[in-house]
Amino acid sequence: MVTRRVAEVMLSAAVRRWPVELREDLRREWSAELHVLATERRRLRMLGFAASLALRRNDGPLAGRRPVRGPVGRTAAALLLAPVVGVAIVLLSAIVMNVVVGQFLLTAVGWGTQAQMPLWTAMTAGLAVVLARFAARWGSRSALIGPLRTALGIMLPVGVVIVGIEYAMSAEGLVRAAPGLLSWLTFLTLVLWGASSLAGRGRIRAAWWFGVVGALLAADLAVVLTVVNQIPADPGTIVGGAPQFDTVDRVSAPLWLFVTWTDWSFGLPRPTPWEIFLITDVVVTEAVLYLAVTPYALAYVISAARSSRDEPGTARPPRASIA
Amino acid sequence: MRLTLPVVKVLSALLAEPDTERYGLDLMKLTNLPSGTLYPVLHRLQEAGWLEADWETIDPAVEGRPARRYYRLTADGATAARQALAELRVLSRDARPVRGGAEPTGAPAW
Numbered sequence: 001m002v003t004r005r006v007a008e009v010m011l012s013a014a015v016r017r018w019p020v021e022l023r024e025d026l027r028r029e030w031s032a033e034l035h036v037l038a039t040e041r042r043r044l045r046m047l048g049f050a051a052s053l054a055l056r057r058n059d060g061p062l063a064g065r066r067p068v069r070g071p072v073g074r075t076a077a078a079l080l081l082a083p084v085v086g087v088a089i090v091l092l093s094a095i096v097m098n099v100v101v102g103q104f105l106l107t108a109v110g111w112g113t114q115a116q117m118p119l120w121t122a123m124t125a126g127l128a129v130v131l132a133r134f135a136a137r138w139g140s141r142s143a144l145i146g147p148l149r150t151a152l153g154i155m156l157p158v159g160v161v162i163v164g165i166e167y168a169m170s171a172e173g174l175v176r177a178a179p180g181l182l183s184w185l186t187f188l189t190l191v192l193w194g195a196s197s198l199a200g201r202g203r204i205r206a207a208w209w210f211g212v213v214g215a216l217l218a219a220d221l222a223v224v225l226t227v228v229n230q231i232p233a234d235p236g237t238i239v240g241g242a243p244q245f246d247t248v249d250r251v252s253a254p255l256w257l258f259v260t261w262t263d264w265s266f267g268l269p270r271p272t273p274w275e276i277f278l279i280t281d282v283v284v285t286e287a288v289l290y291l292a293v294t295p296y297a298l299a300y301v302i303s304a305a306r307s308s309r310d311e312p313g314t315a316r317p318p319r320a321s322i323a
Numbered sequence: 324m325r326l327t328l329p330v331v332k333v334l335s336a337l338l339a340e341p342d343t344e345r346y347g348l349d350l351m352k353l354t355n356l357p358s359g360t361l362y363p364v365l366h367r368l369q370e371a372g373w374l375e376a377d378w379e380t381i382d383p384a385v386e387g388r389p390a391r392r393y394y395r396l397t398a399d400g401a402t403a404a405r406q407a408l409a410e411l412r413v414l415s416r417d418a419r420p421v422r423g424g425a426e427p428t429g430a431p432a433w
Binding site: 014022025026028029030031032033035036037039048049050052053054055134137 | 346347348351357358359360362366387388389390391392
């Protein structure tokens, strides 16, 4: 139901990009296809169908805009657009989560509040995978050559967008989050570099394993650094029987990323519910952004490396006009 | 008509069975093109007169779904498409095969 509504919103946005005289027919045509996908419960396909129409640039005469030409332009457009789409995914997921929890779950069940983070995480992850599928296609036509250049080409726009968001939210918050952010940007760049190198040697499965495990470790380390930088382990001087600071026991540190995504301690004694609240309060934005960005970054580098291996030193497929 | 790879894929799919009408999702499956690429191509082909579209004549209440829009090549379009693809084939004969390329639906129909 929610995915269909989201798809319909994206279709409305897509229709508005076409000339007025075509819109009614296109809306009718796309709604009919959407209806079939919804009836068959192919939710991901439905979102992909609508998202592709909403995100795809129209070709010349349709929008009256000059399309981006050439592999360099397409690569730049993809790499600049992808982080923005990642942020949009996080926002859209948050809105949907709030609607679902606030309008339905809170009044219907007693565990509505606990469902907030899992819902947000699941929807962000789902949409991030959709974005990754597009990124894989963009990556296969990448103009960037070499694993390091491709990794940097992806991570520089990501860094600018995420630092910008942190700064817009709070300059002080950016300073406090800086160690975690810098470590994530650095380590994920290295992970992408490694995954791209493996894919370039034809070891695609190894590239995915290395990329996924490495990206999880990079995100986990970043979350740990951010929490450690902001929440002490020691309660400080006891004044009147009360500790001066909220604390989080470091023993559960490796779990903090997953705890933030799920709002759950996996049945372990640590972190406690109060510690989970403190951790989530500090790193929730970063943790969800990492989840939105990582899949497309991995998909792009692996696809680009795979493509350059398939066509070593050759020109791209012929796309020239013969008319 | 500017023959980009998506255009070639769509024309190949339609020429594989020129008398069969195809709807959007069907063509997406045949060409492996995303919706955002397919529909602009269909529009350009209609503008060029190579393609025509008609609404399915069904009773939505009976079928349980809205009517779909079906596409088929016009007679002129089929001729022009065959000729254009044949020219492209000659031009790329000496080139390396295009990965995932111009023959997405199996044997070319021209």
